[in-house]
Amino acid sequence: METLSFEFPAGQPPRGRTLVGCVGSGDLEVLIEPGQSGKLTITVQTSVNGSEQRWQHLFARMFEGQMPAAMDIDIHDFGATPGVVRLRLEQGFEEIGHD
Amino acid sequence: MTDSASLLNKHSFVELGARQRAKALLDAGTFRELLDPFQRVMSPWLARQGVVPQADDGVVIAKGSLDGLPVVIAAIEGAFQGGSLGEVGGAKIAGALELAAEDNRKGIPTRAVLLLETGGVRLQEANLGLAAIADIHAAIVDLRQYQPVVGVVAGSVGCFGGMSIAAGLCSYLLVTQEARLGLNGPQVIEQEAGLEEYDSRDRPFIWSLTGGEQRFASGLVDRYVADDAAQIRQQIGDLFKLGLPTRQRSQQADLYLQRLARLNAEPQIEPCVVRDLYQGERS
Numbered sequence: 001m002e003t004l005s006f007e008f009p010a011g012q013p014p015r016g017r018t019l020v021g022c023v024g025s026g027d028l029e030v031l032i033e034p035g036q037s038g039k040l041t042i043t044v045q046t047s048v049n050g051s052e053q054r055w056q057h058l059f060a061r062m063f064e065g066q067m068p069a070a071m072d073i074d075i076h077d078f079g080a081t082p083g084v085v086r087l088r089l090e091q092g093f094e095e096i097g098h099d
Numbered sequence: 100m101t102d103s104a105s106l107l108n109k110h111s112f113v114e115l116g117a118r119q120r121a122k123a124l125l126d127a128g129t130f131r132e133l134l135d136p137f138q139r140v141m142s143p144w145l146a147r148q149g150v151v152p153q154a155d156d157g158v159v160i161a162k163g164s165l166d167g168l169p170v171v172i173a174a175i176e177g178a179f180q181g182g183s184l185g186e187v188g189g190a191k192i193a194g195a196l197e198l199a200a201e202d203n204r205k206g207i208p209t210r211a212v213l214l215l216e217t218g219g220v221r222l223q224e225a226n227l228g229l230a231a232i233a234d235i236h237a238a239i240v241d242l243r244q245y246q247p248v249v250g251v252v253a254g255s256v257g258c259f260g261g262m263s264i265a266a267g268l269c270s271y272l273l274v275t276q277e278a279r280l281g282l283n284g285p286q287v288i289e290q291e292a293g294l295e296e297y298d299s300r301d302r303p304f305i306w307s308l309t310g311g312e313q314r315f316a317s318g319l320v321d322r323y324v325a326d327d328a329a330q331i332r333q334q335i336g337d338l339f340k341l342g343l344p345t346r347q348r349s350q351q352a353d354l355y356l357q358r359l360a361r362l363n364a365e366p367q368i369e370p371c372v373v374r375d376l377y378q379g380e381r382s
Binding site: 001017019022023024025027029031033045046047074076077078 | 116136137146150153154176178179180
């Protein structure tokens with residue numbers, strides 16, 4: 001298991017918070033809360049060691065060409081594939097967008 | 100003929116996660132979670148052993164109302180560590196049940212529903228998990244003096260180990276066809292008794308002995324319900340309306356022991372033999 005931290009430039013914080021997913025096999029849990037204005041922080045606790053580059057690329061690709069909201073994102077990952085991670089994040093963003 | 104409209108309107112309960120299950124049972128808009136995941140009361144033991152923790156430690160405690168009356172629901176998330184109970188998750192359930200008993204002593208008729216999807220104690224937390232499960236047992240026995248405690252085993256994890264004893268202590272038990280209920284899980288029995296005696300990969304065999312239908316037919320559970328959220332909710336409401344059972348099942352231990360004493364353990368056991376044995380002499 002390893003713990004990784006990431007930071008990206010961001011816009012304004014969202015109002016709501018949300019939880020999606022579960023720390024089950026091949027899945028992950030994502031907790032999204034409003035962060036400090038201008039900053040998006042992500043902490044990943046993952047069961048897969050040596051995966052920092054993969055997470056970095058995944059986030060960079062997701063936020064490319066768009067300014068994400070200022071959030072504190074906490075991820076507890078249990079071996080999710082990049083596709084599942086992306087789906088869970090998009091599910092979370094959609095949920096805070098509805099608040 | 101298959102009624103396609105009713106099939107399309109059916110909402111599976113088994114497929115729901117712990118939080119969604121609690122919401123599906125409560126009256127609309129009354130769901131309120133105690134120690135929600137954003138409080139991050141997590142297991143302090145898992146990360147030290149290289150296991151990723153979950154923000155709610157796999158247990159959701161929800162308060163609200165069911166048919167307009169106060170209820171607390173403890174829902175175990177079977178997908179996280181097999182629904183195993185450690186120090187935090189166990190304390191959440193025990194604490195919720197203790198608060199419900201306290202409510203009743205103050206004249207608030209809080210009832211409890213346990214959604215059990217668990218292999219029992221979390222081995223990584225050893226004695227702390229065992230102690231928490233003992234607390235849960237004591238809290239069920241305390242609360243059931245005042246209000247029925249309804250246990251639900253929907254599947255697909257089932258309910259085993261120390262938490263199967265918790266299930267046995269409940270005033271009423273409700274299961275689906277997906278459910279399994281047993282003191283030892285199939286793999287543990289296979290390891291102890293041998294593959295010839297008990298093949299844990301033989302699913303029809305396992306369900307024929309520990310599955311929901313078999314447990315209902317043996318009189319060890321009170322309701323056998325289809326995997327449908329609305330029907331499960333309805334049946335739980337009906338069980339609460341029955342009030343306290345005249346005799347708790349766990350108080351009839353002598354009767355069950357007498358019946359089990361008649362078992363001939365020599366031949367391979369058949370499901371129908373188990374049913375007849377548990378049902379006793381039919382009048």
